Amino acid sequence: MGDDAPGANSDPQKLSDTSVLSRKEAIRLAGRTLFSGIGALLSLRSTILSSAVRHSSQETRASGLMDQPDGSVSPLFAPAIVQSAGGAGSGxxxxxxxxxxxxxxxxxxxxxxxxxxxxxxxxxxxxxxxxxxxxxxxxxxxxxxxxxxxxxxxxxxxSFSRINIAWLTVFFVLLAGTSGLWNFGFALPAMGTLLLALAAAYETFFGSRYLMQGFSPRQPIxxxxxxxxxxxxxxxxxxxxxxxxxxxxxxxxxxxxxxxxxxxxxxxxxxxxxxxxxxxxxxxxxxxxxxxxxxxxxxxxxxxxxxxxxxxxxxxxxxxxxxxxxxxxxxxxxxxxxxxxxxxxxxxxxxxxxxxxxxxxxxxxxxxxxxxxx
Amino acid sequence: MIDPQNNPEPESKENLAARLESEDRRDGITRRQFLQGLSASFAGLSVAACGKAEAPEKIIPYLDQPSMTAPGLSRYYATTCGGCQAACGALAKSREGRPIKMEGNPDHPVSQGGLCGRGQATIMDLYDSSRLKEPLLKGSPASWDRVDSEIRRQLDAISKKGGRIVVVTRTISSPSIHAAGKAFKKRYGAVRHVVYDPASASSILEAHEKTHGLRALPSYHFDKARVLAGFGADFLGAWLSPVEFSRDWAAARDPLKMRSRMSYFIQFESRMSPTGANADRRIRLKPSEEAATLAQLGRFLAKRLGWPDLPPRLGNTSVPVRELAALARKLAAARGESLVVSGSGSVGAQVLVNWINQRLGNYGKTLDLSKPSYQYAGDDRAMAELQEDLRAGKIDAVIFLDANPVYDAPKASGLRKTLEANRRPRLMISLADRLDETASLCGYALPLSHALESWGDARPQWGTASLLQPLLRPLYNSRSIIETLLAWGGSTASAYDFVRGVWKAEIFPTQKSFPGTNFDAFWNKAVERGVVSFQEPVAAPKGLGFNAAAFSAVHPAPGVTGSFEMDAFFSVPLFDGRQANNPWLQEMPDPVSKVAWGNTASFSPADAARLGLEEGRVVRLSSADGAVAELPAHIQPGQADGVVVAALGHGRKAAGPIAFNEPRRRLFPIEEDPILDADLYPLRGGAGISVQKTERSVVLAKIQTYDYQEDPILGYNRNIVRETTLDDYLKDPAAGNPEVESESGLWPKHKYPGRKWAMAIDLNSCTGCSACMVACRAENNIPVVGKAEVRKKRDLYWIRIDRYYSGSPQKQEENPRVTHEPMLCQQCDNAPCETVCPVAATSHSSEGLNMQVYNRCVGTRFCENNCPYKVRRFNWFNYEHNDLVQNLALNPDVTVRTRGVMEKCTFCVQRINSAEITAKTEGRELKDGEVASACQQSCPTQAIVFGDINDPQSRIAKLAKNPRAFRVLADLGTGPSVFYQTKVRNEAV
Amino acid sequence: MSDAHSTAVPLSRWPLVRGEKTAAQITRDVCEPLERGPGKLWFLTIAIAATILLGGAIAITDEIWTGIGTWGLNKTVGWAFDITNFVFWIGIGHAGTLISAILHLFRQKWRNSINRAAEAMTLFAVMCAGLWPLIHMGRPWFFYWIAPYPNNLGPFWVNFRSPLFWDFCAVNTYFTISLLFWYMGLLPDLGVAAQRAVPGLRKKILTTLSLGWDGAQRTWRHYELLYLLLAGLATPLVFSVHTVVSFDFATGIVPGWHSTVFPPYFVIGAIFSGFAMVLFLMIIARKVMHYEDYITIDHIEVMGKVTLFTGSVILLAYATEFFMAWYGGNLYERFAFINRVLGPYWACGWVMIACNCFVPQLLWFRSVRRNVVASFVIAILINVGMWLERFVIIMVSLHRDFLTSSWSHYTPTYIEWLTLLGDFGLFFTLFLLFCRFVPMIAISEVKAIVGKSPKAPSYDEVSSEAAHG
Structure with a gap:
């Protein structure tokens, strides 16, 4: 592999400095990559969660048009244009x-x-x-x-199909990215992507994949x-x-x-x-x-x-x-x-x-x- | 502080707040908030959630919830339909404080549970954002108090000076309005009340004044007529009270019940009317020949039955003599059980009709003068005299109450010039629901409340009084006629109290519906039931005879100058044009021509060939007195030659923009399709019409473009509709209905453990009036797609009426037989659409329904291609729903579909589900007839029966086993669940 | 290839490569155009193709943004241009696979010089075809619902009985295998191009793409085994994919669709229109790229023969259909077929029959087969005829079926015409890019056939001798 003709051995020293890390460096590197990886993952996830709430596009809401199943909302009640008062409380x-x-x-x-x-x-x-x-x-x-x-x-x-497809695709993409980076000689980013892939794998099988579970907005009272x-x-x-x-x-x-x-x-x-x-x-x-x-x-x-x-x-x-x-x-x-x-x-x-x-x-x-x- | 026994550790407010806060923090901060917090700190890496997280959706409960309502519950309130003067009783379905559907009131003698298409569409008139919203004083908004005080002051001044005040209205049968009118008259002295109807019956009233000495419109009982002869009377379409007449007419033709006494109906007419299309025998004649034909028929009858008096000779008629002789023989054999009706506007023809009915002894049996109908009491002569006085400037004040004579009165253009001239009355007031042609000329244009927004009553027939109750507070600053008359009469009573008072005085004393109740109990029951019967003084004097002097009114029709005679008719969708701004009615196809959105000038195939007209060619009609109208031509088989036929009620200049669900376009604009509409009122009654062909031609927006059961090349008759004659039927009930069932199919049959829903449609009772199409659209939120889309064959009707002529394009018959066949999803057991949908958006339910799941559909349209009945409809665009007032008519039980989704009839599954849930919560089984689909409920002739075919006792199960039952395209093995009954024609010569 | 070293049976037929090309010459002929960079003509044609593609892209954007209403479809005709184009383009792909896979198994050596271009044509045709099932959907953003992926709706699976789901599987399989087969065949040539390349970005890319092809004996053996395996895998696809595509209609109930003759009829139709497109492309490519020595007139003749054969089978298929309609006595079927030639769309019917049945019969004459211009014109007419055949089958059967009340007409809108042309624009843009960046002729395979065949007199010489002798 590499630029020059196959088989020629290049200068041994050039190879060593990138490949051998001291243990401390390796741990620090892993920690930094893991931390940044999880951060990126969680922010992506929060985007999905907030977008699920945010995605009540005005158009479907006002017109009462059918929602797109990706979670956008529209009112169950008719617009409260007709609010009649009077009459004894039934409660x-x-x-x-x-x-x-x-x-x-x-x-x-x-x-x-x-x-x-x-x-x-x-x-x-x-x-x-x-x-x-x-x-x-x-x-x-x-x-x-x-x-x-x-x-x-x-x-x-x-009970069934706990697999979250969105995260499954993210997992495969990251996996492919890791192998791609690895065999093109970018060891450091490959390791980072691998960790990201692991995080995505966790999210696929164990993460709470329901968008609205735990949703608790603040009420006027x-x-x-x-x-x-x-x-x-x-x-x-x-x-x-x-x-x-x-x-x-x-x-x-x-x-x-x-x-x-x-x-x-x-x-x-x-x-x-x-x-x-x-x-x-x-x-x-x-x-x-x-x-x-x-x-x-x-x-x-x-x-x-x-x-x-x-x-x-x-x-x-x-x-x-x-x-x-x-x-x-x-x-x-x-x-x-x-x-x-x-x-x-x-x-x-x-x-x-x-x-x-x-x-x-x-x-x-x-x-x-x-x-x-x- | 808290009672110690029950709360051991007293907690100060600070502790409680701290505790709640901590609890909130301890388990309150869910994973979700932790994640959001964490992610905020990594803004660099995160994809920012652009835009503020919008507040979630709101739930806004009532402040003080009325006891009878709850969100999600539908309630039905009895009222009277305001669509026309027939005053059918209706039940308005109210949901979350607003009416969303009109249905016929089964207890009401006029509607008997049914409602016509226009009645269903009154919902859309209510939610019309182009209505007049507040009183206009010379065009600028003003408050009601200011308007009332000014009007009272001016009226007092005029009446003190002895000036002439005229009130112009359409026929008003409401006792309350008459009472309010009396109070108004008491204050302002001699007020002249002119009553006129565009669809006038004044020729019948005048004829009865001449022949029986009583100016009244008889009540017709078509169910008692064994032999029925119609002369241009469209009683199944738009004449007088079509819903009532359709029900009675169909009752007389049920072959099972009536056997050989099934009614025989012959129609003489110039145009192919919805009524003529259902006739056993149909004879074509020109409008001018109607009186002569009646006279000829009368002479045959007189010769056969030896009647003493004879009408004068009226010249010859193109109707073959043997037809009239045969009819005379049949009428003679059915004395007392026959009926002759005519829609003609000439008093002479009506006199002849009265004479024939009187001599045949029909009075008191098939039509009744002693118990008359008050639906149409318009007086054309009074209107003509008013126009004379207005032109002479004798009138000081004219008040139009819900009337629009500048558009629809005879010689309306003359009236417009008079009301614009400087000799016009000083005070001109219009109380109407929109700034229409008349209101725009008036100084005071006042908003009229819709029938669903106001208290009131109606007295359509002798001894029948029905109530109007408001379904919601008026949407705009409008007032009803009663409130307005009371305000001008100086009374401060509310409409509710006034109507109550009138009923207490006029109706309650002689009421027969709830014997033995005091007035309050009677009133509550009357409001709940909607209609009450009471004893009226019998109008007709004893011994009503025919006085021969009436024959003086009979004289031959005036000669025809132009090349064509004009037959301007009242169409089923738009009637006299008062609902011309209603999108549901603009898109409702004419029951015969199937043309929607706009008017057409129909010609007989022979005339069209002579003039070289093809379908859609624009022609210019000009009458002798200079009125002109440009309309696209339509070739109508079965129409009389030498007659041009066009609908009235179109071409309104001031009805307001028709707000329909426009397809939303973004990049390339959608091509506009102007509605080529012309006002035919000026040409009405015009004897001579000349027709010029113009260069322009348009494509008509037709729901159905091929009209025959035979294909044009090989001439195979596909036998889609089965029909037979009464004689064959009496010999063999399964006549005309060969067995072609085939149950082949690859897939295992569906099992129906519980119910299996099915429908039966009796082609003998279906008159093709298309009320079911409007009812279906109202129930299922079907968007109105507009003329351009209908022209491209993209209407969204879930149920359509297929109208077939006999013959084929090659062998065109001059007077074809017509059959109507309502076509909707057949919920096939072996449905071709279910096997081909890739995402299983359509599948079969355990109760026999072919389910269509809108949110699962991705829109490949293979199901539409594979459906042999072509009953699936596709949302080609996102149809706009941004008129929030119109959206109030949406039914919250049915999903409003977005673009790219297939939709179809599923037997009103929302009604089935709510009935099943109600039965389940009450722990009982569903009763037969508890679920009624919207089309079945609205059908004036109850031609549609729906129910559970697995229950052997249900009506549908019996009808399915009836020998007349057949299924369309059953030879394909699709196993449809809709059983049609063969059409039986009474062709006994 | 492997038998190249054993005692080769001399081919008695016409020389597959003319002009006594040496191996080095072949490599130069194929690789130099890539290194030299394209001429003005290439830029001109790709500019035209790209603008047409752009027009199509705009039309597609409007259609997806606004809805299927921008097309001329209505409540009776649910499909017209969309599925016609899908079937047309999928059909064109099959000839490419036939040439590269089936003829490889049959050891038909004449395929060596055109198999790469043909296989590339398959790939581009399938891409052009795959576009239509996506944009013909009402809600294309939910296309993934057709795939049976695990979901939290219960789980809710797809309808495995639906031909559209079979299409989804068949077309995806077809694309992946064709891509794999084409890319595998490309490796040796990429290796050669990589070695010839001047150090720089192009060299870096070529070496990466050739997956480090070192031309060692072991690599060759693995390569040939893999190539044989993939050819074996691709062969059944030629028949299965278009059979599944024909099931879209054969399983339908519409008269004119519902007949069991469709699978073989569609497969033969596919090969027929595929060979017409290969003929069309090869004639252009051989002139523009000056490959007359590699894609000789004999190649064109052989392809002409195959086109003749398939054209005749199409004639038989039409005759069967019309006969079955008459013989079956089903009034709907009878009318469906008479309506094709005597109904409102009679023009499409007659042009279809003319182009598909009578034009290919001209190929009986050897002079026509060997005449380049004649073959070119016949190829174009055949593809016009095959496009119309799909259009007539789909639209003309739909617009008049069972209930006469729902009969209606269909007129395409300019958005549909733009999208159709855009699709052709896509196809030719891709093909031009292929000619510019990828060796169009399989160098290694052509070398195999050149080295082996003794110098045999070519037909011209033989015929000229016969003429003078």
């Missing part, structure tokens, strides 16, 4: 239908907070809540149907499920009452929050009013004003708009919220626990009678395309 009715409410802080006992509009609430409302605290809430939280013995909640992880669903044991259906009768679970409307927060202005540990609850009151006050502004929550669990997921049929089958949304009642800020990819759903739909958890009415589900894609 309150479902409350009185015997669903359990959790323990509400003794703060109410300390007397009505000064500024909030609660002053306008009639005495009877405060009396009702106080009466409630003394009688029902005093007992320990009664396990409600949505309150599973957590250990047996069935949270599957996708720091609402804690841990406090409401966990400690206070409020039933999931109290706020997300959409799951019972509609395909869309829905986020509670402000009047549902006001059922309690018309009276409750502080958490159990706070001495003065919580700024978070003040945001609810502000929104509630604006309903008859010139610019009614509801709370714009940031969507976490998002399926592309060519997938039609029905909550009510899963709830009717006895499937618990935690199976898809993770241990939601332990989350101070909600994050997406499951990958929610098609393969992940199909794994549950393919379970037969023996594999399915006992509290499911029907084992598995339909695997016809048009049950989710239409």
């Amino acid at each position: 309150a009715k479902s409350l009185r239908k015997g669903l359990l409410i959790g323990f509400v802080g003794a703060a109410i006992m300390a007397g009505a907070p000064p500024a909030a509009s609660a002053a306008g609430t009639s005495k009877s409302k405060a009396g009702q809540v106080a009466h409630y605290l003394k009688t029902v809430a005093a007992q320990a939280p009664i396990p409600s149907p949505e309150w599973p013995p957590y250990h047996d909640v069935h949270m599957p992880d996708e 720091d609402y804690s499920h841990q406090l409401h669903a966990g400690k206070l044991g409020i039933s999931c259906y109290y706020c997300h009452h959409g799951t019972l009768k509609s395909d869309v679970a829905g986020v509670p409307s402000v009047n549902v929050c006001m059922n309690c927060h018309a009276v409750v202005h502080r958490t159990t540990t706070e001495t003065k009013d919580s700024p978070q609850i003040a945001k609810i009151l502000a929104a509630w006050e604006s309903r008859n004003g010139p610019h009614p502004r509801s709370i714009a929550w940031n969507r976490i669990h998002r399926l592309p708009n060519y997938v039609h997921f029905s909550h009510r049929v899963h709830i009717a089958n006895g499937i618990r919220c935690q199976e898809c949304h993770g241990a939601i009642e332990t989350m101070p800020r909600v994050h997406q626990a499951a990958p929610l990819t098609m393969g992940w759903c199909i794994d549950c739909h393919r379970l037969n009678k023996a594999q399915a958890p006992n509290y499911w009415k029907h084992a598995g589900g339909p695997t016809d395309c048009n049950h989710c894609h239409f």
